[in-house]
Amino acid sequence: MHKHIGIFSSVCCLTLTVFSFDCAAEGLTVKNGWVRMPPPVSDSAAAYLELHNETSADVYLTAITSDDADMVMLHQTQHDQHLTSMVEISNMLIPANSDVNLLPGKHHIMLSGLHRTFSANEQIFIQLHFSDGSTQQAMLEVRDPRIQTSVDDSGTLKVRDVTSTLPAMHDHMQHMHMGDSR
Ligand SMILES: [Cu+2]
Numbered sequence: 001m002h003k004h005i006g007i008f009s010s011v012c013c014l015t016l017t018v019f020s021f022d023c024a025a026e027g028l029t030v031k032n033g034w035v036r037m038p039p040p041v042s043d044s045a046a047a048y049l050e051l052h053n054e055t056s057a058d059v060y061l062t063a064i065t066s067d068d069a070d071m072v073m074l075h076q077t078q079h080d081q082h083l084t085s086m087v088e089i090s091n092m093l094i095p096a097n098s099d100v101n102l103l104p105g106k107h108h109i110m111l112s113g114l115h116r117t118f119s120a121n122e123q124i125f126i127q128l129h130f131s132d133g134s135t136q137q138a139m140l141e142v143r144d145p146r147i148q149t150s151v152d153d154s155g156t157l158k159v160r161d162v163t164s165t166l167p168a169m170h171d172h173m174q175h176m177h178m179g180d181s182r
Pocket of ligand 1: 046
């Protein structure tokens with residue numbers, strides 16, 4: 001009987017710990033995070049995710065940190081005639097009851113000064129800091145941009161190597177060098 005009580009209370013503790021972590025940013029969730037696998041010569045990588053604000057208050061994403069990079073920035077891609085460039089933005093509004101999606105070609109997260117190489121399908125973690133004082137950990141799946149996967153109507157997984165068809169603007173390295181070399 002004592003044994004049962006012991007097991008029960010330790011399960012309780014575990015549940016409590018997980019629950020209090022969720023409370024750090026109640027109503028604010030992060031989904032579908034991924035990071036573009038950088039080429040071996042690069043020490044930076046672009047990341048994308050979806051932010052869902054289910055609260056009735058506006059909140060700003062004010063800072064991002066990661067143990068795997070020296071610096072993590074918010075970038076906005078700008079298309080100006082033939083040029084694609086990007087600017088750093090200091091924060092991002094996630095309006096009340098709204099979703100904000102960071103997508104290739106638009107806003108993205110930029111990890112720079114990577115501490116190690118990323119392998120495809122690996123999970124890396126970043127911490128998102130919000131204006132309400134909360135912090136939330138987000139998981140990013142490392143995706144190899146040269147490989148596209150899709151599932152057809154019959155449920156068969158198709159893997160396609162798209163190396164040769166990738167538009168140049170999808171390569172983050174390309175616009176990184178905008179300022180100095182073009
Ligand atoms: Cu960028």
